[in-house]
Every structure is written in structure tokens, then in C-alpha cells.
Amino acid sequence: MKSILVTGGAGFIGSNFLPFFIEKNQDYKVINLDLLTYAGDLENLHELNGHPRYEFVKGDIQDKGMIRNLFQKEDIRGVIxxxxxxxxxxxxxxxxxxxxxxxxxxxxxxxxxxxYWMDKPFHFKSGYENSRFLHVSTDEVYGTLGTEGLFSETTPYAPNSPYSASKAGSDFVVRSYHHTYGLNVVTTNCSNNYGPKQHSEKLIPTVIRKSLSGEPIPVYGQGTNIRDWLYVLDHAKGIDLAFHTGKSGETYNIGGRNERNNNYIVNKICEILDKKKPKPDGKSYKTQITYVADRPGHDLRYAIDATKIETELDWKAEENFESGIEKTVDWYLSKK
Ligand SMILES: NC(=O)c1ccc[n+]([C@@H]2O[C@H](COP(=O)([O-])OP(=O)(O)OC[C@H]3O[C@@H](n4cnc5c(N)ncnc54)[C@H](O)[C@@H]3O)[C@@H](O)[C@H]2O)c1
Incomplete structure (x- = not known):
């Protein structure tokens, strides 16, 4: 049995990843370290309550002493x-x-x-040679695209928001630990995720919630911003593959080749809800769509070239946006 530390597992992607990862890897004990900020919710992980190979630890990833103790106490052999x-x-x-x-x-x-894993640069302690650090990052580090082109692993970084700048900074620190110390790292840069358990503040849960409550459905600007949407379980499968079979020091872009603009997304969700839960007044939910002032610095388009992970690691998105959004709406409706 090998102990793997997963950080942020009570958030949206982590809580979709954990049940899949624990089931798939029967020889792992998984420790989920999460601070439970406003974005973390243990309810998202109720299916793991009492699981013999799962443990939750509440704590901050900035707490050096606590992290050090955790590595020692659990003999951590991998980090996601x-x-x-x-x-x-x-x-x-x-x-x-x-x-x-x-x-x-x-x-x-x-x-x-x-x-914990190494005694000097490029020298692993005996038994820790395969210990790997997988860093989950975003395509937002690449900045924005015009109407043409795709982000590949060699696209220069050009982050535009404090969020993407901070993720870009973290990617560079990860990179430096590989090049300077020989740490076994892999980074994945993924496009926008959607699916069950996403925090209500994000676009798709907001659209579903506002639709059902009869409130205006807010759409930024003219609704023309484009994202490359990936169903969260496809992301989880990509991370599992990159963790086990990715090449040390490499980065892998993960994206579903599913570019959709916000107008399409909002209209699609309204159409699904019109069918599954018609409005009492017989009108379409689309009548609630309301355009609001754009987000400052709003990137126009993100789109991923996933050729590297598809060809080198044999990953492929199993859902397209239309199949994934149907499952997502079903999940939110079942929760109500
Ligand atoms: N959501 C997306 O579309 C998307 C796309 C690509 C990459 N990513 C990346 O994937 C990762 C997970 O994203 P998400 O959407 O699940 O985020 P989220 O906001 O839903 O969850 C983040 C989790 O991290 C925890 N956390 C926050 N600060 C912490 C701290 N100091 N110590 C310990 N835990 C802390 C929170 O409690 C929460 O459970 C992030 O690194 C994000 O940048 C997200």
C-alpha cells in the first residue's frame, strides 16, 4: 500500500477525481489535504465516508510544519x-x-x-525513485487567442488575470524544481471544466440556478467569449494517466476539442431545462437571459491542442459538450 497526498480534494475537480482515483488504484491510500475554504465542501465526498483507504486532513498547503509531519507520518510517495x-x-x-x-x-x-524524497539535487533516497509530484494547472496561463489557433505545450505564457498569473507563477516554480533539483514533476494544463459538484459561483451552475429560481440569467458582455469545455471526469482520467505514465519534467495540455461560446452554452442549458423542467408559465428559460457589463480583462478565446496527451499517453475525451451538459443538468436537478 502506497500513500498519495491529494490537495484540494474537497473542491470541484478534486471531489470528482477522488472517488474515481481511489476505485481505480486499489493499492493506494489517499490522504486529502484541504483547508475547506468557501470553495471546499466535504458533502461533495460523502461517498468516501468511512472508506478504509481514504483519509481527510484539514489544513493549509502553506503550513510548512504540518506538511512536513504529514509526509513523515503517512510516508507520502506521490502528490497530486x-x-x-x-x-x-x-x-x-x-x-x-x-x-x-x-x-x-x-x-x-x-x-x-x-x-522527503531526495537527499540532494538529482539524488532520490532509496525507495523514493518513483515518487512524483503532479501539478494541476490551467490553459489560462497562455493568455487569450484570437479567432484562430490553439494553445500547445510550447505556447509562450501570457497570463492576463491575477488568477492566471498566480497559476503561471506556480507552474514556473514546479518547472524549476525539476530543472534545479531533479524532482520528478509533471504539469497538466487543462481547459474549462464543467460537471457535477461545481461551486455555484461558476458560469454553468449559475445559469442553472438562476434559470430555476426565475431570476435574470447573467451573461458577460455580448456572450461571445469562447472556452474549450471539458467534462470533469475526462479531466480526472487525464490526470490519472499523466500521474502514472507521463514523462518526468513534461507538461500535458488537456482539452476536449469542444469550443463553445457563452451564448451557445446558456441557450443549450435553457433548452435542456425547457424539456426536463418546463417553466410554470410555459415560456422558455431563454426569456431570462440578461447581458451584463463585461468582466475587466476578459479573455476572448481559449482552445487547447491536446495532440500530445492523445498521442503519447493515449488519452481522449469521452464526452462532448452536448452529452456532458445533459449529465450535468441532471445532477443539479437531482440535487434540488
Ligand atoms: N475549474 C476549472 O475549470 C479548472 C480548469 C483547469 C485547471 N483548474 C485547476 O484545477 C485545480 C482545482 O480547481 P477547482 O475548480 O476544483 O477549484 P475549487 O476552487 O473548486 O477547489 C479548490 C479547493 O482547494 C482548497 N484550498 C484552497 N486554498 C487552500 C489552501 N491554502 N490549502 C489547502 N486547500 C486549499 C479549497 O478548500 C477547495 O476545496 C486548481 O488548481 C485550478 O487552478 C481548474
């Missing part, structure tokens, strides 16, 4: 690092915590992993 401040709008209002959690927190984890 999700914990972050993740909402762009919040990073505009309060950037400081983004720099602290995303940059300093990542640094603390890397340094403790290095101290």
Missing part, C-alpha cells in the same frame, strides 16, 4: 496538487490570497516533497 484559489472574478477583487495559496502554497509542497 489541486488546491488553489480558482475563481477569476475573486482574483480581480482580492488578488493577494491567490498569490499566497497558488504560488507560495505550491512552493511549500514542492519543497517538502523534495526534502
Amino acid at each position: 496538487h489541486f488546491a488553489a484559489e480558482s475563481h477569476v472574478d475573486n482574483s480581480i477583487k482580492n488578488p493577494e490570497v491567490f498569490l499566497q495559496t497558488n504560488v507560495i502554497g505550491t512552493f511549500v509542497l514542492l519543497h517538502e516533497a523534495y526534502n
